[in-house]
C-alpha cells in the first residue's frame with residue numbers, strides 16, 4: 001500500500017498512480033488492473049492507495065519500487081524521465097489500451113481522490129470501470145473475475161451481486177444440514193464493510209445466518225476505525241465502542257476496509273476472550289485436514305503460514321495436535337501469500353486477522369476431476385469445493401473469512417467458547433520503541449533474529465532465557481517509524497516485565513528517542 005499523507009501532494013500522487021496503473025495494464029497486454037483508494041491501517045487520518053495485479057493479487061514487488069519512484073519524482077521533467085524509464089525497462093507497448101477498475105472507501109476524501117485518479121487515467125486514455133464504494137477485497141475479486149472471464153479458470157461474475165451470490169450459494173452448501181447458530185454481531189468499524197455485509201447477509205438469508213450490524217456510521221467523519229474495528233479489538237483486547245457486549249453472545253469485528261477479521265465473546269464471568277487470526281488459521285486448518293481425511297485425500301500437502309507474531313501456542317497446536325506443517329514468513333500479507341502458494345492447500349493468517357486460504361491450481365483441477373468411492377467421500381469433496389468458492393483466494397477478506405468461520409462452527413456445532421478451548425494462548429505483549437534510525441535494525445530467520453545492531457540479539461537471548469515459555473523478538477516496522485518489540489511468557493506479569501526489559505535494551509542500545517520505556 002502506498003501511504004497518502006494529507007496535504008497538497010496527495011492529489012498529485014494519485015494522479016500519477018493513474019498513469020502508472022495504466023502502464024501496468026499495458027505491460028499485461030491490456031488486462032484489468034485495480035486501484036483501490038482506501039483508509040490506511042495505521043493512521044486513521046491518512047489515505048492509502050493499492051494497485052491490484054491481474055489475478056487479483058497484490059502488486060508485484062518490482063512495481064512497488066516504481067510506485068515510490070513515480071510518487072517521489074520532484075518535477076514534471078523528473079516524472080517524465082521516470083515513466084520513460086519504466087516503459088523502456090519493462091518493454092511496454094504504449095499503443096495497447098489500458099483497462100483500470102477502481103473503488104474507494106466511505107470517507108469524504110474519496111471524491112477528491114477519485115477525481116485525481118480519473119485525470120491520470122484520462123491522460124492515458126485508459127478504459128475504466130468505477131466500482132464506487134466497495135471493500136478492498138471485493139475489488140481484488142472483481143479484477144480476478146474480469147481477467148479470467150470466459151476461461152477455464154473463470155473466478156465469477158465481476159459485480160457486487162455476483163460476489164454475494166457466489167459466497168451465499170457456497171455458504172448455504174456448507175451449512176445445509178447444520179443447526180442455525182445464534183445471531184452474529186458484526187462491528188464494521190464505521191467503514192465500507194457496513195454497506196457490503198448488509199447486502200451479503202441479505203443474499204444469504206436470515207435462516208442461514210443472522211447478522212446484526214454495529215458501527216455502520218459511514219457518513220460521520222472521523223469515526224472510521226476509531227475505538228472500534230479489528231485492529232482496536234486485537235490490540236486493546238476489549239470490546240469496540242458502540243457494541244454493548246452480553247455474555248454468551250457472538251461477536252466479530254472487521255477493520256475499516258474489511259480485510260481483517262477477529263472474533264470475541266464475554267464468558268459468564270464477563271471476561272473478554274479474543275479469537276484472532278491465529279485462532280482462525282488453526283480452526284480452518286483443522287477443518288480442511290478433517291475433510292481431506294474423510295475424502296481419503298491425504299496426499300494433498302496442507303500447510304499453515306504464520307508470522308513471528310503468531311502466538312507460540314497456536315504454532316505448537318497446529319504442528320503437534322493437528323500434525324500440520326507451519327512455515328514462518330516475514331510480516332506483511334504479501335510474504336505469507338507467496339509462502340502459502342507453495343502448498344497444495346495453504347492457509348495463511350497474520351495474528352491481526354488478515355488472511356485467506358489458497359488452493360493450488362493443480363489441487364482445484366484434481367478436486368473437480370475426483371471420482372468419489374463413497375457418499376462420505378463425495379460430501380467431503382463437495383465441501384472442499386464449496387469452501388474454495390466461499391473463500392476469497394485473491395486476498396484476506398473479512399466478509400468471506402467470516403462465512404468460513406461461521407460454516408465451520410455450524411458444522412461442528414461449536415460456540416465461541418468451544419473454539420477458544422482448542423488451546424490456551426500464551427500471554428503476550430507488543431511494544432513500540434522510537435529510535436534515531438530504525439534502518440540500522442536488520443533481521444533474519446523470518447524476522448525473529450537480529451543480525452544488526454551487532455550484539456543486541458545476544459542480550460535479548462540472555463533476558464529471554466530467564467523466563468518460562470519466554471520468547472521475544474525485535475524488528476523495524478515496515479509501516480511506521482518505530483521498532484517493534486514482541487514478547488511472550490507464561491504469565492501476564494512476566495510478559496510485561498520481559499517486553500519492557502527488551503524495549504529498554506533497544507532504547508539504550510540504539511539511541512532511543514523520547515521518554516525511555
Ligand SMILES: CC(=O)N[C@H]1[C@@H](OP(=O)(O)O)O[C@H](CO)[C@@H](O)[C@@H]1O
Pocket residue numbers: 041309331332333350352476477478479480484
Ligand atoms: C505487528 C503488526 O501488527 N504489524 C502490522 C503492520 O506492519 P509493521 O511492518 O509491523 O508496521 O502493518 C502491516 C500492514 O497493515 C500488517 O500487515 C502487519 O501485521
